[in-house]
Amino acid sequence: MKTVNTIDALRHTVSTWRCRGERIAFVPTMGNLHDGHLALIDEAKKQADRTVASIFVNPLQFGEGEDFETYPRTMAEDSSQLASRGVDLLFAPSVEVMYPQTRQQQTRVEVPDVSHILDGEFRPGFFVGVATVVCKLFNMVQPDIAVFGEKDFQQLHIIRRMVKDLQMPIEIAASPTVRESDGLAMSSRNSYLDAQQRKTAPLIYRSLLQAAGEIERGEDDYAQLERVATATLEDAGFVVDYFTLRNTETLNPVNAGESNLVILTAARLGQTRLIDNIVISQ
Ligand code: PAF
Numbered sequence: 001m002k003t004v005n006t007i008d009a010l011r012h013t014v015s016t017w018r019c020r021g022e023r024i025a026f027v028p029t030m031g032n033l034h035d036g037h038l039a040l041i042d043e044a045k046k047q048a049d050r051t052v053a054s055i056f057v058n059p060l061q062f063g064e065g066e067d068f069e070t071y072p073r074t075m076a077e078d079s080s081q082l083a084s085r086g087v088d089l090l091f092a093p094s095v096e097v098m099y100p101q102t103r104q105q106q107t108r109v110e111v112p113d114v115s116h117i118l119d120g121e122f123r124p125g126f127f128v129g130v131a132t133v134v135c136k137l138f139n140m141v142q143p144d145i146a147v148f149g150e151k152d153f154q155q156l157h158i159i160r161r162m163v164k165d166l167q168m169p170i171e172i173a174a175s176p177t178v179r180e181s182d183g184l185a186m187s188s189r190n191s192y193l194d195a196q197q198r199k200t201a202p203l204i205y206r207s208l209l210q211a212a213g214e215i216e217r218g219e220d221d222y223a224q225l226e227r228v229a230t231a232t233l234e235d236a237g238f239v240v241d242y243f244t245l246r247n248t249e250t251l252n253p254v255n256a257g258e259s260n261l262v263i264l265t266a267a268r269l270g271q272t273r274l275i276d277n278i279v280i281s282q
Pocket residue numbers: 028029030056058061130133134152155
């Protein structure tokens with residue numbers, strides 16, 4: 001695996017492959033890789049001749065008081081995992097390469113409406129930061145396909161909207177959430193949990209499964225399901241930002257009888273904010 005840190009070196013390598021007619025897949029990450037990321041790499045490798053991964057902890061998507069400084073940075077381990085998984089090229093730029101201008105001067109990409117609800121409400125500016133960095137990375141790599149995890153359901157939705165609205169010739173593939181054996185969705189932030197919180201954390205997925213099961217059996221009082229799940233999580237010590245049923249296509253709230261449903265949740269245990277979701281099979 002080749003590692004490059006500059007846009008020129010990245011473009012040079014990718015253009016050699018493109019001239020040969022090779023199909024290029026891209027997996028953007030912030031590093032501290034776990035099996036969820038590696039599943040994205042496996043999917044990318046299935047879909048293309050060449051796989052490019054990036055590692056960049058993007059300051060633009062962290063708000064005041066969030067964990068930008070302390071976000072785990074494990075470049076040596078990440079790099080050897082990517083190499084052994086068969087990634088062809090790792091792009092690991094510095095903040096100066098990605099943002100040569102000041103934060104205020106940076107042109108931003110905003111997907112309206114859906115960027116300011118759910119996680120966007122609790123993390124103002126987060127999705128503008130994500131859309132901006134992903135747009136820049138797409139322009140740098142110019143992949144045929146990019147792979148994102150379904151765990152970040154709203155992020156995936158926003159990236160799809162950005163690609164569609166800006167007519168970017170890039171296919172977006174989704175890869176299913178990878179879970180620990182007790183159901184906790186894999187996330188770099190799980191490492192922040194202490195032993196007691198780690199034991200409590202899988203209740204998020206159990207609550208999603210419980211609510212999904214009831215809907216699949218015909219329950220249509222969604223507000224009551226949301227209240228019960230929120231209370232269960234709060235009783236266990238979570239601070240729940242939201243536990244809500246939405247339409248998979250629009251992320252709007254839903255009425256009884258609607259199809260295309262997803263339950264989305266974000267809840268905090270101490271300082272650690274966990275998100276998860278489940279799509280309802282109907
Ligand atoms: O999902 C992530 O790790 C990040 O939001 C992404 C897509 C790499 C952009 O920084």
